[in-house]
Amino acid sequence: MHTHSDVQPPTYKEASGFFLAGFWLxxxxxxxxxxxxxxxxxxxxxxxxxxLDISLVDGSMFAPISILSxxxxxxxxxxxxxxxxxxxxxxxxxxxVVDLKGGRxxxxxxxxxxxxxxxxxxxxxxxxxxxxxxxKKQGIHDLFADTTVVQxxxxxxxxxxx
Numbered sequence: 001m002h003t004h005s006d007v008q009p010p011t012y013k014e015a016s017g018f019f020l021a022g023f024w025l026x027x028x029x030x031x032x033x034x035x036x037x038x039x040x041x042x043x044x045x046x047x048x049x050x051x052l053d054i055s056l057v058d059g060s061m062f063a064p065i066s067i068l069s070x071x072x073x074x075x076x077x078x079x080x081x082x083x084x085x086x087x088x089x090x091x092x093x094x095x096x097v098v099d100l101k102g103g104r105x106x107x108x109x110x111x112x113x114x115x116x117x118x119x120x121x122x123x124x125x126x127x128x129x130x131x132x133x134x135x136k137k138q139g140i141h142d143l144f145a146d147t148t149v150v151q152x153x154x155x156x157x158x159x160x161x162x
Contacts, residue, residue: 018102018150021095023132026139026149030128032089037076041069077114082107094153099148100136100161109145117141 021029032152045068049056056065080087085104086096097113099105118141120128127140136148 005096008094018098020137021093021151022137023129025095026131026137026152027095027128029087029089029093029095032092033076033087036088037073040072040076045069045072062126073154074115074118077118078110081105082110090149095149095151097147098150100148105147109147113141113145113147120144 045065046056049065049068053062077087081097082105084091084096085098090096097105099109117139121140130143131137131139134143136142138148144147
């Protein structure tokens with residue numbers, strides 16, 4: 001005869017995988033990031049150039065404003081991804097970057113993903129669409145760096161390699 005104390009409640013193991021962030025979620029996060037980067041450039045970089053009387057109108061890729069704008073763009077993505085695993089756009093939408101083992105990306109991974117991979121993706125913008133067609137929702141920069149983007153609060157779809 002079983003008593004009430006003999007019956008063990010079922011245990012539910014939390015899924016060790018992640019719910020992947022899809023193409024549109026990532027596009028909206030990127031657009032938010034572009035607004036943030038544009039704001040940083042307009043609020044800090046351009047006023048400094050005006051104070052120092054450095055020309056803001058030079059179409060050259062190697063003009064001081066172009067170089068500093070590129071430093072702000074890539075620096076933003078590298079530093080935010082390394083220290084927070086997400087940019088402000090990703091924070092707003094509740095997504096973050098993880099390596100394929102489910103952990104925080106290393107410095108080498110972040111530098112490779114954000115400098116080389118993002119340069120290629122930004123240069124040939126259509127390559128961002130790759131996210132919609134890969135099984136782990138990876139962009140070109142994610143494929144190069146063995147990373148993906150997942151939703152923070154949900155765990156389900158992607159099981160990290162052990």
